[in-house]
Amino acid sequence: MKEITGATRLFGILADPIHHVKTPQRMNEYFTQAGYDGVLVPFHARPGNLAAVLDGLKRLENLGGIIVTVPHKTAILALCDDASQASRKIGAANVVRREPDGRLTAHMLDGEGFVRGLRSCGHDVEGKTAYMAGAGGAANAIAFALVQYGVSSLTIANRTAAKAEDLKSRVLDLYPQARINIGTPDPSGHDIVVNATSLGLKEGDALPLDASRLSASQTVCEVIMQPVETALLHAARERGCTVHYGAPMLACQIELMAEFLGVTAAR
Numbered sequence: 636m637k638e639i640t641g642a643t644r645l646f647g648i649l650a651d652p653i654h655h656v657k658t659p660q661r662m663n664e665y666f667t668q669a670g671y672d673g674v675l676v677p678f679h680a681r682p683g684n685l686a687a688v689l690d691g692l693k694r695l696e697n698l699g700g701i702i703v704t705v706p707h708k709t710a711i712l713a714l715c716d717d718a719s720q721a722s723r724k725i726g727a728a729n730v731v732r733r734e735p736d737g738r739l740t741a742h743m744l745d746g747e748g749f750v751r752g753l754r755s756c757g758h759d760v761e762g763k764t765a766y767m768a769g770a771g772g773a774a775n776a777i778a779f780a781l782v783q784y785g786v787s788s789l790t791i792a793n794r795t796a797a798k799a800e801d802l803k804s805r806v807l808d809l810y811p812q813a814r815i816n817i818g819t820p821d822p823s824g825h826d827i828v829v830n831a832t833s834l835g836l837k838e839g840d841a842l843p844l845d846a847s848r849l850s851a852s853q854t855v856c857e858v859i860m861q862p863v864e865t866a867l868l869h870a871a872r873e874r875g876c877t878v879h880y881g882a883p884m885l886a887c888q889i890e891l892m893a894e895f896l897g898v899t900a901a902r
């Protein structure tokens with residue numbers, strides 16, 4: 636482990652539970668490779684203590700910022716002094732920068748991480764038709780990013796239809812020209828198919844969409860990182876589709892978060 640000194644810049648990740656998070660390993664590896672004198676530690680914060688935890692952390696002069704994950708992504712927004720336009724529209728944030736005067740600025744990078752992850756594997760979304768299962772936190776961020784990066788249309792399908800409708804109307808508020816449809820479990824006719832639900836995390840989960848309707852011309856994408864190959868990706872591979880795993884989304888977010896937190900500038 637690297638030496639931590641009085642000059643080391645501090646970062647943290649807030650989550651509940653905390654044991655499963657992969658960000659500390661990835662970000663500390665990034666710091667080492669960048670030659671950056673920083674350390675990111677896991678903070679286990681219960682939802683009821685989030686405001687108090689954040690209030691204490693923001694008073695630390697050597698704090699660079701905080702990464703935020705489940706279940707704090709929505710609640711954190713109201714506790715910050717400022718927020719990017721995208722995170723306000725999405726209604727959630729996953730990274731918070733401490734400004735030199737102690738103010739906190741929130742931003743959401745889940746969606747951009749997903750799109751950059753796709754690009755890093757050679758799949759551009761511009762001009763493509765996209766189908767997304769889900770309308771939760773990750774899906775919200777991904778929907779905004781897919782439209783921002785130029786999909787020709789986006790179909791949103793979610794178990795709770797009202798949440799899909801709500802997401803559609805918020806995306807249209809920011810991007811009035813976007814073509815957004817509410818879909819069924821049938822993903823046929825779309826270039827890119829995304830599972831942005833949590834279905835697939837547990838063995839025996841139902842599939843998030845009708846995999847019998849997938850065809851070889853489609854790229855089928857996961858946000859789930861563990862298991863590496865979900866039942867959906869397995870079914871998609873068997874049908875000849877190109878598959879895209881969940882890991883590049885986090886890998887790309889580490890770079891984006893480091894940029895947002897000013898880490899690259901210190902290289």
Ligand code: NDP
Nearest residue numbers: 769770771772773774794795798832833858859881884885
């Ligand atoms: P949320 O709880 O906000 O949303 C869950 C989504 O899954 C909702 O659309 C929900 O539908 C749907 N869903 C859950 N259970 C069922 C079910 N039984 N049947 C049908 N639909 C269901 O979770 P998040 O959006 O925060 O996380 C979703 C996934 O994204 C997680 O697996 C998480 O690990 C992953 N993720 C991956 C990241 C990465 O870097 N790779 C980053 C962030 C998240 P409904 O609205 O009807 O409840």
